[in-house]
Amino acid sequence: MKITTWIATAALVGGMALAGCDKEGPAEAAGEKIDNATEGARDATNDAAEQAGEAAEQAGENAQDAAEDAAEGAGNAADDAAAKAGDAAEKAGDAAEKAGDAAHDATH
Numbered sequence: 001m002k003i004t005t006w007i008a009t010a011a012l013v014g015g016m017a018l019a020g021c022d023k024e025g026p027a028e029a030a031g032e033k034i035d036n037a038t039e040g041a042r043d044a045t046n047d048a049a050e051q052a053g054e055a056a057e058q059a060g061e062n063a064q065d066a067a068e069d070a071a072e073g074a075g076n077a078a079d080d081a082a083a084k085a086g087d088a089a090e091k092a093g094d095a096a097e098k099a100g101d102a103a104h105d106a107t108h
Helices: 003-022 026-107
Strands: none
C-alpha cells in the first residue's frame, strides 16, 4: 500500500471517528442527567443541613434566654419571700414585745 493511500485512509477514518464524537449518545445523555440529579440532591442536602444548623442555634439561644429569665424570676421570688419573712419576723417581734410589756405591767 502506498503511503499516500495509507495517509488518506487514516485521515478518513480519523475524521469519521471525530464526527461520531460530536453527537451525544444515550449513555452520555443518561450520565449527564445522573450528574445533574446528583448535583441537585447535594445542593438540597447542603441547604437542609444549613437550615437545620441555624434552627438548632436559634433553639439553643431561646433555651438559654428562657433559663436566664427563669433564674431571674426565681431570684426575684426569693427576694420577695425574704422580704415578707423579714416583715413577718418584725411583726412577731413587735407582738412579743407588746406581750412582754403587758405581762410586766400586769405583775407590777
